[in-house]
Amino acid sequence: MVSTDLESVDAFRARARAWLRDHLPPAPPPDAKDDYSEQAWLRARQTQRLLFDGGFAGICFPREYGGLGLTPAHQQAFTEESLPYEMPLLLNVPSLAICAAALLELGTEEQKRTHLPATLSGDTVLVQFLSEPRGGSDLAGLTTRADRDGERWILNGSKIWSSGAYAADYGLCLARTNWDVPKHRGLTMFLVPVHAPGVTVRRIKQVTGSTEFCQEFFDDVALGEDAVLGRVDDGWDAASKLLQHERAALGGTSPYTSGARPHLGGDATRLLNLARATGQWQDPRVREDVGEARAMNVVRDQLIAHVSRAIADGSLPPSAGAIARLFTAENAWLQTDMAVRIAGAAAATHGPGDAADTERIGTDYLFRAAWSLAGGSTEMARNVISERVLGMPREFAADRDVPFNEVRRGR
Structure with missing residues (x-):
């Protein structure tokens, strides 16, 4: 049962809005290049520390381990308010939403008290x-x-x-x-x-x-x-819990992430801007693509909300996170393919003088296959849904009950 003395979501949202405005710089533009440099990681750690000191890190983690002990609704409110600002997105996955979440579930009291506050403050990064x-x-x-x-x-x-x-x-x-x-x-x-x-x-x-x-x-x-x-x-039990948190993080149902989540399919406004930049906004096919992308994002958000609520109230098992994970992967493919279709040759030949909106489309398309693998392959997600959500029989495995030292490998 949720404590009745928790700060209301509306009051928390208002306080977060004021704090974010006063303490964080604007978010980089949506098409900014991904930066995995040492400087970017240092910046993410520093920003996470700023959130921690300001009382906005680990919103759904228990207070005794450095969090706030609040609800997913509080986290959602903070995420919505944080979208215009620079956030330590590098730390969301896997450090916070997967590893720290699994450590909270699996760790000894000493492990949790040692590692969770350090992770929530940005002093420690987990993989x-x-x-x-x-x-x-x-x-x-x-x-x-x-x-x-x-x-x-x-x-x-x-x-x-x-x-x-x-x-x-x-x-x-x-x-x-x-x-x-x-x-x-x-x-x-x-x-x-x-x-x-x-x-x-x-x-x-x-x-x-x-x-x-x-x-x-x-x-x-x-x-x-x-x-x-x-x-x-x-x-294997520990790994299964880790993988549940991974599917939740990649599918958008995790209560442990803050800030933008581009891996869920992005914002269809990007396609709209691309259509305008390439002079195709009046093309009926392009308009249909943008409309479909927006509709898919509405379905995505509703599905994430539904699955999250159902897992929280026990009407669906945690493994149901695979449903949202599968949908968001397919939505990411759809939106990437649409961007290439709208950009045409510019997706592969972007150069000086071309519309800035086309700069990342080619590399995004090259990375497209990652969304069928990250968080476990989409094929594995379908297996999880069929076996653990729908209760269908497990697929056959010849080595299921065979001692591992008797299993033939590498042939």
Whole structure:
């Protein structure tokens, strides 16, 4: 039950509006290039600290761990008021909405009191160490291992596609700790210091030129018992909770993000501006595209609100976040494709003198496939919806009950 002595949403909104106006600079233009430089990460940390000191960080996190202990409605009000201002968007995903949210659910009291206030204040950045170079979508088939050595664990292996790992402090790393049981039953989640001896982080250059993604190598990394997040050999349960928060963050149902959420499909006003800049606003086909994009965004916002309420009141399970995650991915594809269709050749040949609105369309299109993978592939989202929301039978897996050391791999 929500406490009746909470500040009203309207009063909180008014207070946030005044504070934001007095303390934060305007947001960069919508078409500003993504910046994953060290300076950008430092700026995000500083802005997060400003929010924390001003009493507007961790709105839905409990007070005892540095948050405000307020409701998703308070968070939504703050998000709406914060849209015109610069916000530490780099820290939303995965640090706050995925990793900190999972730590809140899984951590010991000591882990939560140590890491959550530091994360909410921007002093600590968290990332995920889940995917592996040979793993594909079979996360439970991972081979990064952690072997017990007295009171320590020794971590060896490699992870990949870790967003922002080069700028992080800790990674939530899923490793195999028992090879004698089926693959889902022998995993453990660890909280790994990114700068510990034996950890190497290499940035990966993508087709867009971005180097946000990383690969990590673990060579005899020593971890204490206090690095275990959750229970030993019960890491699949921990990973499942992490993935639920990931789907919620990418689908727009997470109560732990603040500021703009361009990954949800963006603002259809961008397409309208593009149509005007390219002289096509009177073209009936272009007008239909802009109208469809706006309609899809209305449906998106209504779906996110409906799913969020249903999860909060228990009428849908947390895994229902996959519904919004799937829709927002498809909406992002639709809006990216429409932008290319309106821009035409300028999407690939933008140069001096062309409309500024066409500058990022080509690289956005190259990144389009990421929305079918981020937060788990759309195929996996469909499986989650069918099995965990609709109650349909699980698909067949030949290795489900086979000890992992008997599973044939790499053939």
